[in-house]
Amino acid sequence: MxxxxxxxxxxxxxxxxxxxxxxxxxxxxxxxxxxxxxxxxxxxxxxxxxxxxxxxxxxxxxxxxxxxxxxxxxxxxxxxMDGDRVMATLQRHMVQSGGVQCGFCTGGVLISARDLLEADPTPSREAVKTALSGNICRCTGYRTIVDAVCGAAEELSQ
Ligand code: FES
Ligand code: FES
Known part of the structure; x- marks a missing residue:
């Protein structure tokens, strides 16, 4: 036992x-x-x-x-994280950009992305790639995920 x-x-x-x-x-x-x-x-x-x-x-x-x-x-x-504006914006951009496919990696990606935007609300594309470098995705090829985080950052900073 x-x-x-x-x-x-x-x-x-x-x-x-x-x-x-x-x-x-x-x-x-x-x-x-x-x-x-x-x-x-x-x-x-x-x-x-x-x-x-x-x-x-x-x-x-x-x-x-x-x-x-x-x-x-x-x-x-x-x-x-219901009601978290940064997370909600990231989630919407992930869906819109095609950054979610099987979804297995998505929770971890979103936690890492949110952490990045808390520290750096207007990250460069390279900074996004670096911040997500510890999150492996087998489906998307990453471009759509990076697009989503950049898009969310842009929307949140307006
Ligand atoms: S399950 Fe924890 S890092 Fe892969
Ligand atoms: S969406 Fe399938 S592992 Fe990332």
């Missing part, structure tokens, strides 16, 4: 207590115990970026982050 450990953290603005497997990663806890499914299990080795979420406002690889390290910290996922 898997030994479970109780952890307290803030998830999308709400205090939660979750019983999760001892030594579980944040990705495991989010998907298996909290049914937060926007964070995807791709490589599970810190490479693809599909699991990216925010911890205390900073993007992290949930597959490399132990849940125990999140005790008392604030975790934010796509599920908690």
């Amino acid at each position: 898997v030994k479970k450990v109780l952890h307290s953290l803030t998830l999308n603005g709400e205090e939660v207590q979750v019983a999760t497997a001892a030594g579980a990663t944040l990705l495991q806890t989010l998907r298996e115990d909290l049914r937060i499914l926007s964070s995807k299990r791709g490589c599970n080795q810190g490479v693809c970026g599909a699991c990216t979420v925010l911890v205390d406002g900073t993007p992290v690889r949930a597959c490399l982050t132990l849940t125990a390290r999140c005790e008392g910290h604030a975790v934010q996922t796509m599920e908690g």
Whole structure:
């Protein structure tokens, strides 16, 4: 039987207590115990970026982050970003530009893109490419994703 450990953290603005497997990663806890499914299990080795979420406002690889390290910290996922203007604008541009195909990478891409626009509201195309370089997409060839982020930045800065 898997030994479970109780952890307290803030998830999308709400205090939660979750019983999760001892030594579980944040990705495991989010998907298996909290049914937060926007964070995807791709490589599970810190490479693809599909699991990216925010911890205390900073993007992290949930597959490399132990849940125990999140005790008392604030975790934010796509599920908690309803009403976020920057995210909503990014999402609309991603759909319009064709930056979403299978969608597996999309949550992580959007978290990284939003983080970029928070730090640099008017990024160059090169800066967008650099910011998204840790998010692998097998479908789009990236151009449409970069178009979407540049388009969203332009709209948000007007
Ligand atoms: S699943 Fe975490 S980086 Fe790929
Ligand atoms: S849209 Fe399929 S992996 Fe990016």
